[in-house]
Structures are given as structure tokens and as C-alpha cells.
Amino acid sequence: MFWGGVSRALLVRDQEKVVLLIAITLFCCFSIFLNGFISAGNLLTLVRSVSILGILGVGMAFLVIGRGIDLSIVAIYAMSAAWTLHLANAGVSIPLAMLLGYLLALAAGVINGVLIAYVEVPALFATLGMASLVYGFARYALVPLVVVYMPAGASGIAWVGGGFVFGVPIPILLFALIALLGHAFLRFTKPGRFIYAIGDNFAAARISGAPVRPIIVLQCVLSATIAYLAGMITATAVSSMDTNVTNSSMIYDVILVVVLGGIGLSGGRGGIRNVIVGTLLIGILLNGMTIMNVQYTLQNVIRGLILLAAIVIDSILNPRDELTAQQGDI
Amino acid sequence: MDNAIPVLLLITVVGYMAGSIPNFTSVGSLADMSRQIGEFGLIVIGMTVVMLAGGIDLSVGSTFALADFTVLALVSVAKWPIALAIAAAVAVGALVGLINGLLIGYLRLRAFLTTLVMLTLVRAVVELLLQLYSVQIASSDVESDFWDFIGTGSVLGAPFSFVVLIATAIAAHFVLTRLRAGWRIMAVGGSRRSAYNAGIPVRRTVCQSYVVSGVLTSLAGVLYAARLSGAGPDTGIGLELTVVTAALLGGNSVGGGRGSIGKALIGAIIVSLLTNGLVRLGLQNGASSMVTGFVLLLAIAIDVRWAKWRYKLQSKVYVSPAYLALPPTPPIDAESSSPYAVNDRLSAVEIIGLGEVDGPEDVILDAADNLYCSVRQGDIIRFLAPDYTRREVYAHVGGRPLGLAFDRDQSLVVCIAGMGLYRVDEQRNIRKLTAETNRSRFSIIDDSRMRLADDLDIAQDGRVYFSEATIRYGFEEWVVDALEGRGNGRIIRYDPATGATRTILRNLLFANGMCIAHDNRSVLFAETWGCRLSRYWLDGPKKGTVEILISDLPGYPDNINRGSRGTYWVALAGTRTPAYDLAMTMPAFRRRMARRVAGDEWLFPNVNVGCVVHFDESGRILDSLWDLTGKNHPAITSMREHRGYLYLGGVTNNRIGRIGLPDADPEWTGPTSYWGGRP
Structure with missing residues (x-):
């Protein structure tokens, strides 16, 4: 038992390193065996392609560390940005359109938070229902089109997704910035520390006087805010937003990034560093598979298998605590 | 009560749809709809089984698509016989369920995420397969009457898939409520840890529930395939959401243990009507997604709050005190000439088993003078004659054993709170005699089950007469029953010759002690909150009637037993x-107290100080024994006379007392009084 515990502790601490090692190994293999992988252009493309995933991963990480999950993050990401574009197309000024789009995201986040914290609906159900509600409501009432294009007059914000600073695409820099802010928030602010406390042992955090309910609402609001930012970056990068992304497997990629990086789903562990590591691994993998010309559907199968393996390993490394796990905590 | 809201909702939805959609109730429309409900309902039943076991299965949408693809590919491309293709498709569904079950049941992964991943994984596999075979499937046509019958046929006017649903629902209901497999699922969902402690194979049970879900989902997929003969990339997309919504909306609980197939059907019908109706109302894309999401959130919010508020609500509504006027208390002052006058005669008791017994509610002695008592741990403890210093666990019966009696064969018959009437024979084999009686016709709560079997006695013909103190509360809630002061108790007769159990008297105020009279023609019983003893005639001119023997005891009577010299x-x-x-x-005062005041601040009946009362056949009080110092036996719930001694037990005591009786017949024992000398 003792040695099991020790080796498990080592593994937990080292999961991030193991994933990093795998990422580096894959990187080296691909560099050697795949033509064009190592080129600067491809590497920038690689990071850029997963920077959105990484940003969403940061938002997801806030909830997962607090033993929650946000399955509505992709729906908020897509629908709030799509509505912004639609409003702009309809002649609403860009700042106002952005404000309204953000308010949609914010409302979804607040409702999520209230449902989880005050109504005590399990986060999985609350956000699963919210994903469907946000998508359905936006499609029904706000955004009649499947794909919304950016209006020509919005060139003022096009730099967000399309610009470069010293040759580095701005989405990558924004990913870095959001990761840095997220890291600072989790490490150095009181609410950030409370998130860890809640994720580690909700009941203990509560009776110690942590404002658990407001903190949970805050988590959801942060995640919705980040989702909106990511949505705007995507929208400006590709000059459109495809609302079908809500029904794609993107949400699983976000979970994959977080879990693979080593943030345990049982909460209280990990940090933004894990998100970055997970993002890089997924980026390398996807990029490599694309260069190897692996069929998209097969890529999906492979990603599914990796996610399954990641969850199995996660549940072995971070077993659910029988004392703090609740009946019906599924 | 749990079903009232979903049913009301169903009626509302049907009413609204019928009012706003033309031809909603036409035969063709209904047939079409019930066909879809048939497919959908099967999946909801599978989901309900999983939810009852405490899990959730989000992979149903993809499993459905996979089964749909499998059966179509096998029938139209591989040209398999239809029955075989269906079997293969169901086997594929079972396999997906098995993988889910192995991961969640045996590896103990989190159900939600695991099945979510299976959803994407299986979906990716389906897309991969569709890329390869979809053109072939679309271009070939199935020529088979059997296939058409599955898809579009009817049985007695009802669509085939609906008939399948009803048959499955009846079977699933039967399994869940009557068979071991179903009980295990309910037990695991109700409390995983308790189920494990009770010896139920928790992991296997959980695994099985996912296999059931996989099988039913693939069955629905087969029906869908036969109906539409199409396999596309959007088959079953988002199905898991509507299925979960349906299961929740019907009133099945997340986390397991509460729910039923009936609830699943109600939910399935509501959600099918709703989504179907939205399409026919011509609402744009997104509307069904929006409504599903909203209804899901609403349903789960109600479920979560209901689970939390249920007990609060219930305790507010459930406790219903009644008016009870007791006759004046006879005096108990030491100076009075009352036979109940307090004295200190019990301070001279000898102590048996101090600290070795926890709450000996009843004590009894056998023909060989050994002393038995029923204790809180669910044991029958035996102290061996002659000095009662050696103690052993005679039998572990579980529950909270209360009243004890020996039958003609020297077997110990015992009333166990929470379990019923049990028998421990001389070889210490434990056997259940009865735990159910006839249900009263107009009772809202199910009173066929015994909650609080209390005391018993055995007549010469072997029939067991025993009391159930209250049908409304369990043993640990006796004080709430005291607060009600309502006739919740009853007397039940068990006949070992026929095995029949009948309730013979109802509406008793906490029916407690039972004792067959010396002449075996009547049974005496105590009503604790009524402070009275009564006689129920078993024989003679007054057979079947009750007459009050002592109406004004100064305290709350518990067990009654025979004494020597006809007392x-x-x-x-x-x-x-x-x-x-x-x-x-x-x-009204007590009702207000129950609602407004915390339970530990309620007015309690005094059960701190009691006594033993000696009376004769006519109900005349001969004597009473008290412990004034309160050191040894202030509270007494049972006593047995045996060879000139009186043995005392108490439900809160940690000892058994024994006191010599100078006036008693020194040869008299209970077993000989009942069953004569042993040959």
C-alpha cells in the first residue's frame, strides 16, 4: 500500500513530464520521418491550429480543477461569436455587437454557475443541457444561418485572428497571454486558491468558510468569457464562424487537452502548465497525422481511443476518493 | 406523488399539441407517432435501467447508429438472413454496452465521461464504416416481407415497434420489481456501499445494466433501420440528450435507486410528443435543440431539488397528531395507598451481564433455565445457567430483535423490527416466518410490509399472535409515533399450519406487549400510548371481540408476561x-411543534422512570416494583418470572436484573406454563 501510494504520487507529479516526454519523442520522430514537419512555417501552423484549443483548455481547466466540467464551452464559443458576426452583418456597430455577443456568453456562464452552485445540479448535466439550450436558442432566435461570415466593415478587428507580431501569429500570442493570466489567477489570487480547495474537498472548503457558491459561479463566468474570446479569435482568423462546430467532436478535444495534460478530473490538481503540455501533444499528433494523410474519420477514431486511454489512466492515477465522492456523483 | 407531475405534464403536452396541430389525433398520425415512440421508448428503458443502477449511458446515440448500420449492411450488402443480421446487430450493441460496463463497472471509471467518449468513438467508427459502405447500402433494396413487417407492420392495429416496446416494458418492469437481477440493480443504485456490504456483486451488476442498455438501444436501431432503410451520418445525433431528458422527466433520479419503467414510459411519451410536435408546428432548426436543453435543465433541477426537499416536505406533511384524552392518572405517591405507590424494591436486584448487553428489550428463559435476551446489535444473547456469568451470542438475526417467545419445540420465535417474525430453532437455524400481511384496502402507504414487529405470544394451537407497534414509522422513529398519538398499531396472526398471515386488529395506539392468558382463551395486549391493557378473545362466547382490562395505567405499558399463581x-x-x-x-399544538421545532427539542414522553406491575386475571393490580434510586433499573421494558425470580430487561439498559419473589411459586416456569413438562 505504502509503496503503491508513493509510486502513485510520483506518477501524478510526473504525468505532466511523461506527457511532455511523449510529446518530445513524437516531435523528434515526426521531425525525422515526416517531410516538412520541422519547418518553421509548419511549426507555427501547428501551434496556431491548436491555440484555440489551448485557450478553451484554459477555460475548461478552471472548472475541472474545481471538480466540475464545462460541456457547454464550445457551444458558447461558437454561438456568441456567430451572433456577434451576425449583428455586425446586420449593421450594428462592431463594439456594440461584441458587447451583445459577450453578454450572451456571460448569461450562459452565469446560468451555468447558478445551476451548479445554487440549484446543485451536477456540472455535467447543467452544462450538457446548457450546450443544447445555447445552440438551440441561438439558432432559433438569433442566428438563422449555419455559417456566419465576417462583414467587410469589420477589418478593424481582423488583426486579432489574422495579425502577426514579429512573425508570430497573434492567436499564439493571445494563447500565451491567456495562459499566463490564467496561471497567475490560479496561483496568486485568493479565488484561484479557493478553486483548488473546492476541487480537493468541497465539503471541507465549505465548512472552512470559502465562498464556494460564488466561486463556482466565477469559474463558469471565466470559462464563458474565455470561450467568447476564443470565438472572436477564430472568427477573425477565418473570417467566419461555423455553428456546426457545436455538434462536432471539438468539445472532446478540449477535454482531451485538459485531461491529457494531467489535470485530474477528480479536481484539485494540476495547473495551466498541464494545459500547455496537453495542447502541444495534441497539436503534434494532429499535425503529424495530417501530414501522414490519415483520413479525417480515422483521426477521429484515434483521438477517441487516446481520450479513452487518458481517462482510464486518469482514473487509475487519481482514483475517486470514497470519502468525498458522493452517492450519485457520476 | 412522484408520478403526479410528469403525468400532468403529459396531459398538458397532449392537450396543447392536439389543440394546435391539425390532425394530431388522427389514426394515421397516432400510428406514425407510436411507431417512433416504440423505438425511442426502448432506448429510454435501457437508459432507465442504467440510471437505476446509479450510472448514465450517453453512448446510446452512436450505438443506435451503429446497430442501424450493422443490420442494414448485413441485410442489404452481405445478404445475410434477416434474423441473423438482427441478432448480429443486437450483439454489436451488447458489445458496446459490455465495453462501457467493463470500464465503468470493473475499472470504476466515471460513467458520464466514459460513455461520452464511447459516444464519439463509436460515432467515429460509424462514420468510417459509412464512408466505405453507404453507397452500397443506399443502392441495394431489401426484398422481404418479414423486414417490411418489422418496419411498417402492425399487430392488432398497433405498430410493431410499439408492441415490442410494451412487451419489453412489461418484461423490464417484472424483472426490476420481482426478480433478483432487478432488485440488485435497485440496491446498487440505492446505495452502492450497502449493496456491496450485503454481498451483492456490485461491479457485475453495474456492468450488466450497460449491457441491457446496449441491447435495447441496438434493438431500437434495428427497428429504425427496418422503418427507414437508411444509414446516414446524422442518424442518432443528439439522441442521448433526448433520451436522458425523457428518463429524467419521467421522474427517474440521477444517481440511482429511485425510478421505474412506468416513469420511463411517461418521460419517453412526453419527449417524443414534444420533439415530434415541434417539427410539425413548423418551428425552425434549433428549436428542438433549445427545447430539449431547456427541458433537460428543468427536469434535472426539479429532480435534484426534489431529492433534497423531499424529506423536509414529507416530515412537514407526514406527521399528523391526533386527539387523545387519557383517563386520569392513578396516584403513585409513596404515601398513597395506591397499588402503584412508588417503592424501592428494585434496588435489591442482582445484576447479570453488566456492560455485556446493549438494550435487552426482552428477556426469556428456557426449560433448562438459560437466559436469552434480544439486543441492539441484532443478536440473541444467551447467558448460561446456573450462574449466568457465561455469555454467548446464541444467534445473529440482524435487524433489531425485540419480543421473544418459545414455541412447543423449544424454538425461539422472535419479532425483529424492520424485518418481521423469525424463528431460531434449537440447532440455531434462523428462518423467516413472515414479513408481510394483507394490505388494508384504503391505506395510502403500503402497510403490507412489517415495519416494527414488536412482541408476540404463541397459542396452544401454535398460532403466533404478534403486535406491530406502528405501520407508519420504523423502530428508530418511535418517538414520532408517540407524538402522533394515533392508532397506527395492529395485531397480526401467523398460522404456521397454513403459513397464512392476517391482520386481526387495527388502529391500536402503539400495540406492544402480547400475552396469551392462562386459560388460553384470550390474548392480552398492551397499547403503549393509550396506557391501557386489553383482552382479545380467541375463544368462547366473546370470540373476536376486544374488551379493556386496565384502562388507566400510570405509565406506558410495554411487554406483558405470565406470572405464577395465575397472575x-x-x-x-x-x-x-x-x-x-x-x-x-x-x-394542533403537537403538529406545530413537529413542523417548527427541531426534533431533539420536542416534548418527549417520559421514558426515564418506569416500573413492573403485577396484576391478576381480572385486571386487579396486586403490586408494583420500582427502583427509586434510579441506579439499576429505572426503565424496564420486559420481565419474566422463572423459579421464584423475576428477570428484568430494558431497551436502553446495559444489564439484566433479577430479583427474588418471596410470594411466587418457586417451581413455576414459563415453558411449563405454556407447554407442560418436557418428556
Whole structure:
């Protein structure tokens, strides 16, 4: 038992390193065996392609560390940005359109938070229902089109997704910035520390006087805010937003990034560093598979298998605590 | 009550749809709809089984698509026989369920995420397969009457898939409520840890529930394939959401243990009507997604809050005190000439098993003078004659054993709170005699089950007469029953010759002690909150009638037992107090107290000080024994006379007492009084 515990502790601490090692190994293999992988252009493309995933991963990480999950993050990401574009197309000024789009995201986040914290609906159900509600409501009432294009007059914000600073695409820099802010928030602010406390042992955090309910609402609001930012970056990068992304497997990629990086789903562990590591691994993998010309559907199968393996390993490394796990905590 | 809201919702939805959609109730429309409900309902039943076991299965949408693809590919491309293709498709569904079950049941992964991943994984596999075979499937046509019958045929006017649903629902209901496999699922969902402790194979049970879900989902996929003969990339997309919504909306609980197939059907019908109706109302894309999401959130919010508020609500509504006016208390002052006058005769008791027994509610002695008692841990403890210093666990019966009696074969018959009537024979084999009686016709709560079997006695013909103190509360809630002061108790007769159990008397105020009279023609019983003893005639001219023997005891009578020279003993577990007697005449006051005040601040009946009362056949009080110092036996719930001694037990005591009786027949014992000398 003792040695099991020790080796498990080592593994937990080292999961991030193991994933990093795998990422580096894959990187080296691909560099050697795949033509064009190592080129600067491809590497920038690689990071850029997963920077959105990484940003969403940061938002997801806030909830997962607090033993929650946000399955509505992709729906908020897509629908709030799509509505912004639609409003702009309809002649609403860009700042106002952005404000309204953000308010949609914010409302979804607040409702999520209230449902989880005050109504005590399990986060999985609350956000699963919210994903469907946000998508359905936006499609029904706000955004009649499947794909919304950016209006020509919005060139003022096009730099967000399309610009470069010293040759580095701005989405990558924004990913870095959001990761840095997220890291600072989790490490150095009181609410950030409370998130860890809640994720580690909700009941203990509560009776110690942590404002658990407001903190949970805050988590959801942060995640919705980040989702909106990511949505705007995507929208400006590709000059459109495809609302079908809500029904794609993107949400699983976000979970994959977080879990693979080593943030345990049982909460209280990990940090933004894990998100970055997970993002890089997924980026390398996807990029490599694309260069190897692996069929998209097969890529999906492979990603599914990796996610399954990641969850199995996660549940072995971070077993659910029988004392703090609740009946019906599924 | 749990079903009222979903049913009301169903009626509302049907009413609205019928009002706003033309031809909604036409035969063709209904047939079409019930065909879809047939497919959908099957999946909801599978989901309900998983949810009852405490899990969730989000992979149903993809499993459905996979089964749909499998059966179509096998029938139209591989040209398999249809029956075989269907079997293969169901096997594929079972396999997906098995993988889910192995991961969640045996590897103990989190159900939600695991099945979510399976959803994407299986979906990716389906897309991969569709890329390869979809053109072939679309271009070939199935020529088969059997296939058409599955897809579009009817049985007695009802669509085939609906008939399948009803048959499956009946079977699933039967399994869940009547068979071991279903009970295990309910037990695991109700409390995983308790189920494990009770020896149920938790992991296997959980695994099985996912296999059931996989099988039913693939069955629905087969029906869908036969109906539409199409396999596309959007088959079953988002199905898991509507299925979960349906299961929740019907009133099945997340986390397991509460729910039923009936609830699943109600939910399935509501959600099918709703989504179907939205399409026919011509609402744009997104509307069904929006409504599903909203209804899901609403359903789960209600479920979560209901689970949390249920007990609060229930305790507010459930406790219903009644008016109870007791006759005046006879005096118990030491100076009075009353036979109940307090004295200190019990301070001379000898102590048996101090600290070795926890709450000996009843004590009894066998023909060989060994002493038995029923204790809180669910044991029958035996102290061996002659000095009663050696103690052993005679039998572990579980529950909370209370009243004890020996039958003609020297077997110990025992009333166990929470379990019923049990028998421990001389070889210590434990056997259940009965735990159910006839249900009363107009009772809202199910009173066929015994909650609090209390005391018993056995007549010469072997029939067991036993009391159930209250049908409304369990043993640990006896004080709430005291607060009600309502006739919740009853007397039940078990006949070992026929195995029949019948309730013979109802509406008793906490039916407690039972004792067959010396002449075997009547049974005496105590009503604790009524402070009275009564006689129920088993034989003679008054057969079947009740007459009150002692109407005004100064305390709360517990067990009654025979004494020598034709007398009886009754234990008073506590004495009446003026305040409590007054409160019993004020039901509104007690109701307010139950609602407004925390349970540990309620007015309690006094069960701290009691006594033993000796009386004769006519109900005349001969004597009473008290412990004034309160050191040894202040509270007494049972006593047995045996060879000139009286043995005393108490439900809160940690000892058994024994006191010599100078006036008693020194040869008299209970077993000989009942069953004569042993050959």
C-alpha cells in the first residue's frame, strides 16, 4: 500500500513530464520521418491550429480543477461569436455587437454557475443541457444561418485572428497571454486558491468558510468569457464562424487537452502548465497525422481511443476518493 | 406523488399539441407517432435501467447508429438472413454496452465521461464504416416481407415497434420489481456501499445494466433501420440528450435507486410528443435543440431539488397528531395507598451481564433455565445457567430483535423490527416466518410490509399472535409515533399450519406487549400510548371481540408476561406526566411543534422512570416494583418470572436484573406454563 501510494504520487507529479516526454519523442520522430514537419512555417501552423484549443483548455481547466466540467464551452464559443458576426452583418456597430455577443456568453456562464452552485445540479448535466439550450436558442432566435461570415466593415478587428507580431501569429500570442493570466489567477489570487480547495474537498472548503457558491459561479463566468474570446479569435482568423462546430467532436478535444495534460478530473490538481503540455501533444499528433494523410474519420477514431486511454489512466492515477465522492456523483 | 407531475405534464403536452396541430389525433398520425415512440421508448428503458443502477449511458446515440448500420449492411450488402443480421446487430450493441460496463463497472471509471467518449468513438467508427459502405447500402433494396413487417407492420392495429416496446416494458418492469437481477440493480443504485456490504456483486451488476442498455438501444436501431432503410451520418445525433431528458422527466433520479419503467414510459411519451410536435408546428432548426436543453435543465433541477426537499416536505406533511384524552392518572405517591405507590424494591436486584448487553428489550428463559435476551446489535444473547456469568451470542438475526417467545419445540420465535417474525430453532437455524400481511384496502402507504414487529405470544394451537407497534414509522422513529398519538398499531396472526398471515386488529395506539392468558382463551395486549391493557378473545362466547382490562395505567405499558399463581406482569417503560397528557389533547399544538421545532427539542414522553406491575386475571393490580434510586433499573421494558425470580430487561439498559419473589411459586416456569413438562 505504502509503496503503491508513493509510486502513485510520483506518477501524478510526473504525468505532466511523461506527457511532455511523449510529446518530445513524437516531435523528434515526426521531425525525422515526416517531410516538412520541422519547418518553421509548419511549426507555427501547428501551434496556431491548436491555440484555440489551448485557450478553451484554459477555460475548461478552471472548472475541472474545481471538480466540475464545462460541456457547454464550445457551444458558447461558437454561438456568441456567430451572433456577434451576425449583428455586425446586420449593421450594428462592431463594439456594440461584441458587447451583445459577450453578454450572451456571460448569461450562459452565469446560468451555468447558478445551476451548479445554487440549484446543485451536477456540472455535467447543467452544462450538457446548457450546450443544447445555447445552440438551440441561438439558432432559433438569433442566428438563422449555419455559417456566419465576417462583414467587410469589420477589418478593424481582423488583426486579432489574422495579425502577426514579429512573425508570430497573434492567436499564439493571445494563447500565451491567456495562459499566463490564467496561471497567475490560479496561483496568486485568493479565488484561484479557493478553486483548488473546492476541487480537493468541497465539503471541507465549505465548512472552512470559502465562498464556494460564488466561486463556482466565477469559474463558469471565466470559462464563458474565455470561450467568447476564443470565438472572436477564430472568427477573425477565418473570417467566419461555423455553428456546426457545436455538434462536432471539438468539445472532446478540449477535454482531451485538459485531461491529457494531467489535470485530474477528480479536481484539485494540476495547473495551466498541464494545459500547455496537453495542447502541444495534441497539436503534434494532429499535425503529424495530417501530414501522414490519415483520413479525417480515422483521426477521429484515434483521438477517441487516446481520450479513452487518458481517462482510464486518469482514473487509475487519481482514483475517486470514497470519502468525498458522493452517492450519485457520476 | 412522484408520478403526479410528469403525468400532468403529459396531459398538458397532449392537450396543447392536439389543440394546435391539425390532425394530431388522427389514426394515421397516432400510428406514425407510436411507431417512433416504440423505438425511442426502448432506448429510454435501457437508459432507465442504467440510471437505476446509479450510472448514465450517453453512448446510446452512436450505438443506435451503429446497430442501424450493422443490420442494414448485413441485410442489404452481405445478404445475410434477416434474423441473423438482427441478432448480429443486437450483439454489436451488447458489445458496446459490455465495453462501457467493463470500464465503468470493473475499472470504476466515471460513467458520464466514459460513455461520452464511447459516444464519439463509436460515432467515429460509424462514420468510417459509412464512408466505405453507404453507397452500397443506399443502392441495394431489401426484398422481404418479414423486414417490411418489422418496419411498417402492425399487430392488432398497433405498430410493431410499439408492441415490442410494451412487451419489453412489461418484461423490464417484472424483472426490476420481482426478480433478483432487478432488485440488485435497485440496491446498487440505492446505495452502492450497502449493496456491496450485503454481498451483492456490485461491479457485475453495474456492468450488466450497460449491457441491457446496449441491447435495447441496438434493438431500437434495428427497428429504425427496418422503418427507414437508411444509414446516414446524422442518424442518432443528439439522441442521448433526448433520451436522458425523457428518463429524467419521467421522474427517474440521477444517481440511482429511485425510478421505474412506468416513469420511463411517461418521460419517453412526453419527449417524443414534444420533439415530434415541434417539427410539425413548423418551428425552425434549433428549436428542438433549445427545447430539449431547456427541458433537460428543468427536469434535472426539479429532480435534484426534489431529492433534497423531499424529506423536509414529507416530515412537514407526514406527521399528523391526533386527539387523545387519557383517563386520569392513578396516584403513585409513596404515601398513597395506591397499588402503584412508588417503592424501592428494585434496588435489591442482582445484576447479570453488566456492560455485556446493549438494550435487552426482552428477556426469556428456557426449560433448562438459560437466559436469552434480544439486543441492539441484532443478536440473541444467551447467558448460561446456573450462574449466568457465561455469555454467548446464541444467534445473529440482524435487524433489531425485540419480543421473544418459545414455541412447543423449544424454538425461539422472535419479532425483529424492520424485518418481521423469525424463528431460531434449537440447532440455531434462523428462518423467516413472515414479513408481510394483507394490505388494508384504503391505506395510502403500503402497510403490507412489517415495519416494527414488536412482541408476540404463541397459542396452544401454535398460532403466533404478534403486535406491530406502528405501520407508519420504523423502530428508530418511535418517538414520532408517540407524538402522533394515533392508532397506527395492529395485531397480526401467523398460522404456521397454513403459513397464512392476517391482520386481526387495527388502529391500536402503539400495540406492544402480547400475552396469551392462562386459560388460553384470550390474548392480552398492551397499547403503549393509550396506557391501557386489553383482552382479545380467541375463544368462547366473546370470540373476536376486544374488551379493556386496565384502562388507566400510570405509565406506558410495554411487554406483558405470565406470572405464577395465575397472575401477569406488565412492564411500564415510563410514567405519564401531566404536561405530556395535556399535549396529547392538543393535536394542533403537537403538529406545530413537529413542523417548527427541531426534533431533539420536542416534548418527549417520559421514558426515564418506569416500573413492573403485577396484576391478576381480572385486571386487579396486586403490586408494583420500582427502583427509586434510579441506579439499576429505572426503565424496564420486559420481565419474566422463572423459579421464584423475576428477570428484568430494558431497551436502553446495559444489564439484566433479577430479583427474588418471596410470594411466587418457586417451581413455576414459563415453558411449563405454556407447554407442560418436557418428556
